[in-house]
Amino acid sequence: MISLPSPQQLRYLLSLADHGHFGRAASACAVTQSTLSAGIIALERQLDAALLERGISKRPVFTPLGLEVVERARQALAALEAVAETVASARDPLSGPLRLGVIPTIGPFLLPRLMPALREAFPRLRLWLREDQTERLVAQLESGRLDLLLLALPCACGEAETLPIAPDPFLAALPAGHRLVARDRVPVGALAAERLLLLEDGHCLRAHAMDACGLPQGTVPAEEGFAATSLHTLVQMVASGLGVTLVPRLAVDGGVMAGTSVAVRPLERADSTEAPPGRTLALAWRARSPRAAEFRDLAPAIAAAVRGE
Structure with a gap:
């Protein structure tokens, strides 16, 4: 033996x-x-x-x-x-430790209102949080170091099972006095003539923003000279007049514009019947996880927090 x-x-x-x-x-x-x-x-x-x-x-x-x-x-x-x-799941669902990974463009803006809601709804659940970029979180999920991810689609999630939770449309963030501030909505095509400020490589929001503006992945605008490490830094760069950017509504509702003169406007596509550019907030877990049913039960509470309820 x-x-x-x-x-x-x-x-x-x-x-x-x-x-x-x-x-x-x-x-x-x-x-x-x-x-x-x-x-x-x-x-x-x-x-x-x-x-x-x-x-x-x-x-x-x-x-x-x-x-x-x-x-x-x-x-x-x-x-x-x-x-x-x-x-444990069969005996006492949504209790005990849960290792949750969250990306930086979601965590600071959603967790302050999500955590109290989860503590109230699931008092026996103990959440351990890890904030990191999508690629590294997916690797930690696959290796068993994390149980659940809160991220944005589309993303390269490997073999993980994903559950969309809520849409998160993009808004155009413009310096005070910018010519596009006078418009109620900003056509996506109008951004082609602007210096588009982006997060640094590795942030999925960078890829989402480039896709929204019709830029090939792996390229950067010719005029771009900077890349930010966080949405707060990106907004400060816009406030300084260095260019324009796209920010998720979740971040705007979460106060990323606080204390700045940056203006935000909804985006619209050339075809008005198409949904405006954005991303989808989602949960991801290992395929065939024994806690999949529990994770699905968390989705309504997270969606309510996104809506501010």
Whole structure:
């Protein structure tokens, strides 16, 4: 009979892979460094395989086999956690810890009103939040480090299951005195003659804004000389007269324009029968997650928070 690694041994191995440092990995596991090292050595002996290179480097260096074992270990622990989650979900839905990832163009504007609503509706639910860009959040979801994502579609969500929650139309953000401020609505085509300010690469809102303006992905406007790291910075750049941008209504309702002279106007397409440019707020979770029904139950509360109810 094959001798199987223990979940604790696998946790030590994953912690070392994730932190890249024996001391930090041990702290994350709430054990001493010697305990963690001994656990990994015991795992290597049990498997009769070298998972780490032993040399002068103080940082852990995984062998090719060790890297493969790390990924297998991640899958194995995720499967074990799914067993426990299935039972817990059936016994007491929407309770206990939930690791939620949220993108930066949603979190600051929705969470202040969403969190109190969730605490009231689901008092036994304990939310742990992680804010990051879409690509990194999806990777953490796939690896089992996050349970649920709150993001914007369209996006490259891998094999995750997605549930649209609410539309989030774009508004044109214009400097005070700009010629387009006099219009009730701004034609999307009118933005072609403007310097369009965008978030830096990696933010899905950048791709959404470029798509709304008909710009090929992977390109930037010829006049663009800057890229912002946050919507607040982007709005300040518009206020300084550096150009125009697109902002989601969620961010405007969440106060991103507070204290500025920036004007916002709805957008309209050349074909008035088409919906105005925007994005769709959505939840995403691992396909076949045992908590999928719980996640769907969260959607109405999140949609209500988006509407400000």
